[in-house]
Amino acid sequence: MKKSLGANIIVPTTPVWVVGTYGQEGKPNVMTAAWGGVCCSKPPCIYVSLRKATYTYGNIMERKAFTVNIPSETYTKEADYFGITSGKAIDKFAATGLTPVKSELVNAPYIKEFHLILECKVIKIVEIGLHTEFIGEILDVKADSSVLNEKNLPDIEKVKPILWNPAGMSYHKVGKSLGQAFSIGKEI
Amino acid sequence: MKKSLGANIIVPTTPVWVVGTYGQEGKPNVMTAAWGGVCCSKPPCIYVSLRKATYTYGNIMERKAFTVNIPSETYTKEADYFGITSGKAIDKFAATGLTPVKSELVNAPYIKEFHLILECKVIKIVEIGLHTEFIGEILDVKADSSVLNEKNLPDIEKVKPILWNPAGMSYHKVGKSLGQAFSIGKEI
DSSP states (O other), rough: OOOESSSSSOOOOOEEEEEEEEEEGGOOEEEESSSEEEEEEEEEEEEHHHHHHHHHHHHHHHHEEEEEEEEGGGGGGHHHHHHHHHHHOOOOHHTTTOOOOEEEESSSSSEEEEEEEEEEEEEEEEEEESSHHHHHHEEEEEEEEGBBBBEEEBBBBOOEEEEEETTTTEEEEEEEEEETTTTGGGGO | OOOOEEEEOOSSOOOOEEEEEEEEGEEEEEEESSEEEEEETTTTTTEEEEETSSSHHHHHHHHHHHEEEEEEEEGGGHHHHHHSSSSTTOOHHHHHHHEEESSSOOOOOOOEEEEEEEEEEEEEEEOOSEEEEEEEEEEEEEOOOBOOOOSBOOHHHHHHHHEEEEETEEEEEEEEEEEETTGGGGGO
């Protein structure tokens, strides 16, 4: 017999993505979004869902572009900071000593020090409720050589991304492998 | 200097969610989706993105409802199996010995043996490309007492959900906590 917990966002797990945008007068900004994910393989698309009240919401509406910067575990503190402060009042790059770099593909900045970056052009905006979903086509993925494996793909044990657990309000590491997909299910 | 990896879905990380639906003549089915996430807090909404070719796509189009069943680590093999087989040809419940239960809130079945379940009513359908995004409002979250903590919330160390790493085509555990949100960033 299952217990009813009500209509609530207590879902394991979501990513911790740092969204890069330009504000007015080209001020670079970053905010952390936990409502994000992959929504299409072809064209390759991801989304981030944002509240209208955020600085980033207005920035994306204006420029129809954003980057997603994947924080590694060592940047957990910065990722949290980017989520609890607003670019309306603060220069988050100055506060953290991180470096904005202008993307050559989209009208948005990325964080130089972060190892894995997605450059996205907004192709759809979906009004849902408190949050608006921005669907972005990935124009390029950029990575530092230090996080790539022999196939030139990001190695999750080197990227060390962060997870968000909404029910516990906690950040988590990615744990060890449970097996390869399209493979272990063949035993059934 | 970052390396360009091209326009590709090599994003850490996505959840591993098992989507429950009814097919024609009420046949219960489940499929695994890795393109899923939270897209709104109010109303609480999640989405799954599916290819039109899947059995589940037609089922959701017909009944405008689905459940999300969170597999624990012990069900990694079943989760993979649900992703590599089609309900058009196979009775996946019979093949795995799992038990479908009719949701009382939405026109979809859930898996009795899985500890955490979301019951969703489709409120928006977004055509993107190869994948169609089904946005579902969470009408209820149901859980077994065995995975709840003292606050009556799902404890991630008991739920033991699975992650998907698209770049490595691998399943992963959720690792240990890196800290509490809205807290550790205050040190900056």
